[in-house]
Amino acid sequence: MAKTYEEINEKIKNGEAVVVTAEEIINIVERDGVEKAAKEVDVVTTATFGPMCSSGAFINVGHSKPKIKIKKAWLNNVNAYAGIAAVDLYLGATEIPENDPGNNSHPGRFRYGGGHVIQDLIDGKDVRLKAISYGTDCYPRKEINTKINIKDINQAYLCNPRNCYQNYNVAANLSNKTIYTYMGVLKPNLGNINYCSAGQLSPLLNDPLYKTIGIGTRIWIGGAQGHVYFQGTQHSPNGNRNEFNVPTGGAGTLALTGDMKEMNSDYVRGVSLIGYGVSLSVGVGIPIPILNEEILEHTTIKDKDIQAPIIDYSDAYPQAKPDIIKLTNYEDLKSGKIEVNGKEVSTSGLSSYKKALEIANILKNEIKEGKFYLSKPAELLPSVESKEKFKPLIER
Amino acid sequence: MISKKIVLRFNKEISGQPIVYKLIKNHNLVFNLLKAHVNPEEEGLLVMELTGESVDYDGGIKYLEEAGVDVQPFEKEIERDEKICTDCNACIAHCPTQALDIPDRKTMEVNFNHDKCIACEACVMVCPVNAMKVKF
Numbered sequence: 432m433a434k435t436y437e438e439i440n441e442k443i444k445n446g447e448a449v450v451v452t453a454e455e456i457i458n459i460v461e462r463d464g465v466e467k468a469a470k471e472v473d474v475v476t477t478a479t480f481g482p483m484c485s486s487g488a489f490i491n492v493g494h495s496k497p498k499i500k501i502k503k504a505w506l507n508n509v510n511a512y513a514g515i516a517a518v519d520l521y522l523g524a525t526e527i528p529e530n531d532p533g534n535n536s537h538p539g540r541f542r543y544g545g546g547h548v549i550q551d552l553i554d555g556k557d558v559r560l561k562a563i564s565y566g567t568d569c570y571p572r573k574e575i576n577t578k579i580n581i582k583d584i585n586q587a588y589l590c591n592p593r594n595c596y597q598n599y600n601v602a603a604n605l606s607n608k609t610i611y612t613y614m615g616v617l618k619p620n621l622g623n624i625n626y627c628s629a630g631q632l633s634p635l636l637n638d639p640l641y642k643t644i645g646i647g648t649r650i651w652i653g654g655a656q657g658h659v660y661f662q663g664t665q666h667s668p669n670g671n672r673n674e675f676n677v678p679t680g681g682a683g684t685l686a687l688t689g690d691m692k693e694m695n696s697d698y699v700r701g702v703s704l705i706g707y708g709v710s711l712s713v714g715v716g717i718p719i720p721i722l723n724e725e726i727l728e729h730t731t732i733k734d735k736d737i738q739a740p741i742i743d744y745s746d747a748y749p750q751a752k753p754d755i756i757k758l759t760n761y762e763d764l765k766s767g768k769i770e771v772n773g774k775e776v777s778t779s780g781l782s783s784y785k786k787a788l789e790i791a792n793i794l795k796n797e798i799k800e801g802k803f804y805l806s807k808p809a810e811l812l813p814s815v816e817s818k819e820k821f822k823p824l825i826e827r
Numbered sequence: 828m829i830s831k832k833i834v835l836r837f838n839k840e841i842s843g844q845p846i847v848y849k850l851i852k853n854h855n856l857v858f859n860l861l862k863a864h865v866n867p868e869e870e871g872l873l874v875m876e877l878t879g880e881s882v883d884y885d886g887g888i889k890y891l892e893e894a895g896v897d898v899q900p901f902e903k904e905i906e907r908d909e910k911i912c913t914d915c916n917a918c919i920a921h922c923p924t925q926a927l928d929i930p931d932r933k934t935m936e937v938n939f940n941h942d943k944c945i946a947c948e949a950c951v952m953v954c955p956v957n958a959m960k961v962k963f
Binding site: 480481482542615616618619620622623624625700701702703704705710712765766767775777778779780781782783784785786788 | 867868913914915916917918919920921929932934935936937952953955956957
């Protein structure tokens with residue numbers, strides 16, 4: 432028995448929608464079976480919270496008097512891209528301050544950067560804007576040095592070209608020295624293993640063939656309502672998949688947007704990755720409408736059925752070699768210890784399952800209370816039948 | 828007579844040597860062991876209270892440093908700012924004493940047991956949101 436988006440939204444409006452999290456649906460289907468659960472459950476909520484480097488913010492600071500066409504701009508000394516219209520800026524999450532020593536004194540600490548400026552703006556803190564220009568007849572001013580605040584500027588919205596990676600590498604270090612990576616600090620000789628996924632709660636692992644999450648899907652992002660605006664960069668639906676159609680590596684990605692003025696820094700955090708740089712942890716919740724049994728079945732995916740490749744970040748990853756140490760799964764990773772090459776290795780996550788669960792429950796309650804309606808995608812994402820592939824750069 | 832709490836860290840190359848035995852025997856010092864740990868990478872960590880005459884104490888510390896032991900005063904305390912911590916658990920694999928751990932693997936909530944903490948600051952280094960702070 433199929434349902435439509437309109438029918439589900441009508442139920443939400445009447446306060447009758449049955450909404451459960453992607454964790455709760457597992458037991459419901461085990462107890463009631465797919466057929467009964469597909470009839471009764473209307474929406475399954477998914478979520479994730481973790482560092483997503485491909486994030487940033489579009490900001491329109493408003494026109495000063497006299498006007499300036501900004502050529503170069505800094506927000507709290509962090510460079511924001513200004514090569515667009517006069518007072519539009521794009522602040523990237525991984526940008527570091529002009530005077531940051533980087534890795535000159537290795538490992539660099541990277542205590543502040545683009546992600547932290549985004550968090551400061553969301554927190555309602557004043558942020559120092561410095562900008563320079565060359566002056567034109569219509570924009571005569573050549574420099575400006577002032578404070579801005581999110582409540583005064585015209586727009587500030589996240590525009591993240593790649594979030595919610597469907598699945599991801601698990602990082603290990605086979606070398607004999609500590610390495611500092613975007614996957615965290617990895618101790619020598621398989622000293623520890625880091626992963627970064629919400630596993631069974633993660634949005635695209637619950638909709639592995641992109642049957643409902645597409646362009647225009649309304650999402651929960653950082654506490655606000657936002658949207659999927661396109662497939663994310665590096666979207667690659669054609670990789671290896673297991674018997675549940677779940678990719679066993681990177682695969683799909685989402686490009687997301689949402690209004691920072693509505694966000695809460697509990698769910699959007701600047702992060703420092705020692706020896707690597709800064710980033711932004713983004714909390715995202717995505718509802719999956721249970722339109723039919725196939726869509727429901729996909730939401731019952733369990734941690735133990737989601738495999739991910741353990742990659743050596745001292746060699747295979749930086750040297751772009753295809754080698755995989757082995758496939759593991761999220762149940763084992765979340766247990767705290769896994770066995771690799773005959774050795775018991777401690778595991779840590781950069782993604783917070785606790786926050787993801789919190790977000791899945793917030794979204795569930797917002798839908799139940801009629802505060803969040805589902806939107807039918809304007810277009811679906813390229814899926815397994817498309818030719819889209821993740822290509823390396825060929826130097827010539 | 829002085830008495831100080833110190834943290835000693837031994838790298839893999841020296842963790843198997845009888846350094847503490849020689850420290851006590853040759854420098855006329857009394858020690859009270861507070862914490863001891865050797866991790867799977869064979870790196871050792873000792874927290875002890877060391878008591879003796881000032882000249883013996885200084886000689887003992889000099890001996891430790893020459894033997895390649897990292898000696899730090901144990902005067903620090905680590906605090907977790909629970910409002911800032913996101914429970915991402917990046918710290919877990921770096922904590923040598925399991926002061927940071929996840930008691931319930933279903934909720935994946937990170938627990939900080941202050942009593943087990945030896946203020947080694949490994950968590951301070953790796954915490955992405957700067958939730959672990961050193962307090963002197």
